[in-house]
Amino acid sequence: MTYAIIGSGAIGTALARQFARSNIDVSVANSRGPESLQGLVAELGSHVTPTTVPDALKASVVILAIPFTAIGEAVRGAAAWNGRIVVDATNAIDFPAFTPTDLGGRPSTELVAEMVSGARVVKAFNTLPAAVLASDSAQAGGRRVLFISGDDTSANAKIVGLIERLGFAPITLGPLAEGGLLQQFGTPLVAQNLVKHR
Numbered sequence: 001m002t003y004a005i006i007g008s009g010a011i012g013t014a015l016a017r018q019f020a021r022s023n024i025d026v027s028v029a030n031s032r033g034p035e036s037l038q039g040l041v042a043e044l045g046s047h048v049t050p051t052t053v054p055d056a057l058k059a060s061v062v063i064l065a066i067p068f069t070a071i072g073e074a075v076r077g078a079a080a081w082n083g084r085i086v087v088d089a090t091n092a093i094d095f096p097a098f099t100p101t102d103l104g105g106r107p108s109t110e111l112v113a114e115m116v117s118g119a120r121v122v123k124a125f126n127t128l129p130a131a132v133l134a135s136d137s138a139q140a141g142g143r144r145v146l147f148i149s150g151d152d153t154s155a156n157a158k159i160v161g162l163i164e165r166l167g168f169a170p171i172t173l174g175p176l177a178e179g180g181l182l183q184q185f186g187t188p189l190v191a192q193n194l195v196k197h198r
């Protein structure tokens with residue numbers, strides 16, 4: 001299993017930090033190129049490798065940590081997905097109003113799935129503010145909760161496994177038409193900093 005994060009802003013860096021903490025190799029790409037990531041690698045260590053977007057798109061698990069509106073351009077160069085996994089950490093937000101984009105009631109991740117046709121898409125890592133996602137997943141004797149949803153149960157299970165390796169407590173909400181709607185921006189589950197004890 002190879003992991004790549006596209007986006008090295010607040011969420012991409014938070015995730016890269018958790019991969020590094022858990023000693024899991026991950027490559028990271030952004031729009032400016034690998035040179036711009038030298039500082040991040042120097043800080044996070046050898047588990048984090050800077051790469052280009054085309055190379056990141058070859059990973060078996062590609063995590064999108066970019067603006068929702070940038071996804072189409074970012075994934076344009078992807079080869080056939082052939083069931084590889086795309087993790088959608090994005091939120092569809094209108095700026096500067098900071099309100100949910102009107103998608104006619106559709107889950108935002110369903111639109112992402114259409115942009116990466118042939119991939120198995122899982123929504124995860126989108127509900128916590130970046131600073132919280134970056135901080136220690138062990139909290140108050142329990143593990144911080146991360147929600148996931150997706151239409152492919154085996155892909156969901158793989159991301160549940162990743163989330164557990166990162167030290168968080170995954171809660172699977174179901175397929176995108178249900179769970180995706182529950183965990184997307186504008187819903188009560190977003191920004192809830194919950195800890196699971198068990």
Ligand SMILES: NC(=O)c1ccc[n+]([C@@H]2O[C@H](COP(=O)([O-])OP(=O)(O)OC[C@H]3O[C@@H](n4cnc5c(N)ncnc54)[C@H](OP(=O)(O)O)[C@@H]3O)[C@@H](O)[C@H]2O)c1
Nearest residue numbers: 007008009010011030031032065066068070090091129130
């Ligand atoms: N910030 C949060 O607390 C938070 C919480 C939950 C979810 N989210 C969601 O996570 C996503 C990322 O948010 P963020 O706050 O991390 O944004 P950010 O700090 O502005 O970072 C955005 C990143 O996306 C990269 N990018 C933009 N267009 C790209 C393209 N076409 N190809 C490759 N990389 C591209 C940028 O590259 P450069 O660095 O080269 O400019 C940058 O690294 C958004 O969808 C947001 O809604 C954010």
